[in-house]
Amino acid sequence: MQTNKKKENFSKNKIIVPLVILCVIFVGIAFGVGYLKESLFTVMKVPDFELIDQNNKKITNKDMLGKVYLVEFFYSTCPTICPVMNANMKNINKEINHPDFGIISISIDPENDTPATLKQHAEQIGAVSPNWHFLTGNRHYIGKVADQFNIYVGDKEDEAENLNHSGMIALVDKEGHIRCRFNEKNMPKLYYSGLNYEDKEGKNTDLRGKYHPDVELLIEDIQKLLK
Numbered sequence: 462m463q464t465n466k467k468k469e470n471f472s473k474n475k476i477i478v479p480l481v482i483l484c485v486i487f488v489g490i491a492f493g494v495g496y497l498k499e500s501l502f503t504v505m506k507v508p509d510f511e512l513i514d515q516n517n518k519k520i521t522n523k524d525m526l527g528k529v530y531l532v533e534f535f536y537s538t539c540p541t542i543c544p545v546m547n548a549n550m551k552n553i554n555k556e557i558n559h560p561d562f563g564i565i566s567i568s569i570d571p572e573n574d575t576p577a578t579l580k581q582h583a584e585q586i587g588a589v590s591p592n593w594h595f596l597t598g599n600r601h602y603i604g605k606v607a608d609q610f611n612i613y614v615g616d617k618e619d620e621a622e623n624l625n626h627s628g629m630i631a632l633v634d635k636e637g638h639i640r641c642r643f644n645e646k647n648m649p650k651l652y653y654s655g656l657n658y659e660d661k662e663g664k665n666t667d668l669r670g671k672y673h674p675d676v677e678l679l680i681e682d683i684q685k686l687l688k
Contacts, residue, residue, distance in 0.1 A: 501682060502649040504639040507532075507631075508609035512567065512596035515580035520565070520594045522637060528592065529686040530563035531679070532631040533655055534607055534614050536570035537582040542628045545668055546655035547586050549676045554590055556680050559687055561635070563592030567606065569614050569626055571597040610639075612652065628656040628666075632679060634686045642682055653679050 511521045533550065535543040550564055568574035574582075579595035588595070607614035607626075615625035629652040634640050641650045654663060657670035 501634075501640040501642055501685060504641055504649065504651055507633050507637045507639055508606055510567075510596075510606045512598040512603070512606075513576055514594040514596055515576050515583050517576045518594075520596060525563060525565070525633070526637055527635050528561050528563045529635055529683055530565055530592070530633050531683075532565045532567070532610065532612075532633060534567050534569050534603075534612055534626045536568045536624060536626075537574050537578060538570065539624070541668065542656060544586075545657050546628060546630075547588070549655050549657070549673055550593075551587060553676060553680055553683070554588075554593065557683055557687075560592075561687060562683060563594070564588075564590070565594055565596060567596045567603060569600070569603060569607070570624060571600050571603060628654055630655045630675075630679065632682060632686075640682070640686065642678060 507522050509522055511519060514520050531550065531553070533546055535546055537543075547566070550566070554562070554564060568579065574595075574597050576597060579597060583589075583593070583595055604614055604616070610631055612629050612631065613625075613627040631639050631652055632641060641652065644650050654673075654675040656666050656673070656675075657668060658672045658674065659665045659667035659670045661672050661674060663672065663674040
């Protein structure tokens with residue numbers, strides 16, 4: 462009888478132990494996926510930059526330490542994506558409404574975007590936050606900064622491309638690191654889109670689109686970094 466009981470117990474253990482292991486694995490996977498969804502990936506240290514803002518004040522990456530901030534490239538006379546990006550930045554700034562949040566908007570047309578022009582532009586779009594800096598400087602230097610950010614800006618020497626630029630936005634934490642969330646495939650997004658879309662999934666851009674999914678993600682992630 463004892464032998465039979467031992468066999469029964471052994472058989473039960475052979476079933477129970479693997480089930481427990483599988484449960485632990487599934488819990489671990491679920492926890493890992495949950496952690497990725499809540500955590501933010503560190504992309505890299507923010508590149509050094511030193512430019513002049515709309516108030517003729519020198520602004521560097523060191524000046525932004527202690528603040529969570531966004532970085533975009535634009536120019537004030539852009540007729541296409543820049544007004545959309547600026548409007549989305551304004552909405553983000555209004556939603557966050559925090560003294561430790563800032564925005565860096567770097568002009569890729571500094572020959573026309575002087576500090577005075579950028580000050581007028583800031584007033585026109587209602588960018589009243591003291592932490593929203595519209596920056597200008599040497600075009601070749603700005604191109605190098607964009608390259609270091611890994612955000613596309615057209616070559617100054619290419620007449621057809623020199624004012625082309627990406628609609629992507631970098632999110633920077635208080636310690637000066639570019640951060641991002643993980644996408645649905647659990648891969649780092651790296652950057653966020655500042656554009657509008659015709660669909661909720663953010664697949665088809667539309668200047669007049671009513672959807673801007675990455676803007677909503679940015680608001681969530683900025684709030685995480687401000688805590």
